Amino acid sequence: MAQHFIVIIAGGKGERFWPQSRAARPKHLLPIVGTKPLLTQTIDRVKPLAPAKNIFVITSAVQEKAVRAVCKGIPAANIIAEPVGRDTAAAVGLAAAIVAERDPQGIFAVLPADHVIHDCKAYEADLAAAFAAAEAAEVMVTIGIKPTEPATGFGYIQRAAKWKSFNRRPVFNVQRFVEKPKKEVAESYLASGDYLWNAGMFVWSVPVVEKALVQHAPELAIALQPIRAALAQKRPLAGVLKKVYPTLPKISVDYALLEKSTNVVVLPSSFDWDDVGAWPAVAKHFKPDAAGNVSRGLAVVEQGRNNIVFSEGGHLVTVLGVDDLIVVQTADATLVCPKSKAQDIKALLKQVEALKGGAKWL
């Protein structure tokens, strides 16, 4: 039987949870929700699915040190730093090469590091079913998240007829992938019941991925060859990655492989899921006070409702007479922003970058 592997993609720029998150300390390295960094929570969640030696983390050079610090129990060699970001198709190609070197028939899951999932049992069972599906046929299994609202921030997967069941979980053929929709379109998707959120969770075998790369992304498949050679010769990866990565096309795995493949299936998730995209999404994971305020650290809110107040290091953050505000204080920087404007944080960070010595806050 083919071995099972987990590849956790731990990338991200660290902008949306600024000032807690930074370029070298993005969301998955923070306990945005819970007490452990989201990456550590993800590792804990997948441990029942594969032995530690089969769990890999792909991260970026700038985050490598911090990532290693929170990946206790994972072999050091299993943490791979991309020298430059080349989007998810390159990361999946790299993952396939690494897994192939361990087991040419290996089946691996690609999972984001920074999602919040509380129901670990359902998550484990869904992924076990996805592994079973990927073992049973030459398919690309996507985990589709059942939408709870007409979100416009995610891509959607339209399911077609039911294909099969695995462990009593139905798996469907895929009609199509669709990009982030407008509100009205998202509402029709939600109403139809046929659409699932694409959360970037995939399970597939090495041969299926290799074949898709050759067929749909031949340039990438060829460019990855020196990495396969280095792995075969047991050479350290750092040197070859540094040479090869800058030459790789920057393209998402959705666009490069999934949208072009006809053997894609989708397993609708049965677990709770939240990608916690920005500060406003954090609130629902905290217990609010009687006025709907959530806080971490030393916070006082007077005459205010539904605020998010985070403080660090024993600093006292006080909010008086205002609603729906986000206040996040860290040792060297503070953000004050209405929940409704949190999506404009990039514009703010451009101004911060322009400050004298501004890079130190990014």
Added chain:
Amino acid sequence: MAQHFIVIIAGGKGERFWPQSRAARPKHLLPIVGTKPLLTQTIDRVKPLAPAKNIFVITSAVQEKAVRAVCKGIPAANIIAEPVGRDTAAAVGLAAAIVAERDPQGIFAVLPADHVIHDCKAYEADLAAAFAAAEAAEVMVTIGIKPTEPATGFGYIQRAAKWKSFNRRPVFNVQRFVEKPKKEVAESYLASGDYLWNAGMFVWSVPVVEKALVQHAPELAIALQPIRAALAQKRPLAGVLKKVYPTLPKISVDYALLEKSTNVVVLPSSFDWDDVGAWPAVAKHFKPDAAGNVSRGLAVVEQGRNNIVFSEGGHLVTVLGVDDLIVVQTADATLVCPKSKAQDIKALLKQVEALKGGAKWL
């Protein structure tokens, strides 16, 4: 000729400019406007009016150390700490006793420590005229501030007919003192042109004050006797103040003496004046950016107008997508509050006080 003295009243609780101000570091000890503490600015302003040995500062025990640190050039013995606060009548009585010991006919000005005045020349000339008036007759000279808006936060002085001029500055008899008015009443005061703001600035001679104390506040006059005795015997004041002060009635000089006296006159000010009562009043003393934001320290505002953003210690405070907000960050505490709610800071500080170890932030 009688000597001239200046008595600066440096009290205040340090609530309205929290978290920059604290009980032991109230407004007059901060450079709320300008680069020096307001008390230091006040001392600098009165230096042309009296020699340093004739300038006194009356403060409170909790602030004494910090006050001494910013009163460079004033003799140490001239800084007197009240062991407990007993409002302004007690402070004026104490001031009269101290001045009397230097010159029984001395004329002294009582001035608040925490006002912002830029036109020092006009201030000096107005006070010189007030000293001349207090020298010329047995009057209590008040400096009345010409109102610029129908303020409801000040008491008013209604002037009567012109009494005399000093140094070409007209001085008027006083019709009456009135408490803080309602808005419509304040508007009628502003329209009439006969009303001036009572800014707590008085010039008078020792005999005039002593006589008024005996006549209108005999209990206070008697209670102060041990202080006069200690001064006459050159004993240190601290001991006797500690004994006497708790027994003194807590009453304002306006209520105890001025409202009851018939020899009160008013000199309308010719200088600019601002008591900078709370954070929102600070903005007009700073140069705003193109969007009306004012800041001190490291601040970035994106998509926001008319905000006040103060930071300390190289900490970066960022404000995104909000208008008319006050954000004040200090080493151990931060305040976030709309300008319109700044008057409710006392309610916030009650919550802070209730925190475990909350007193350390007050």
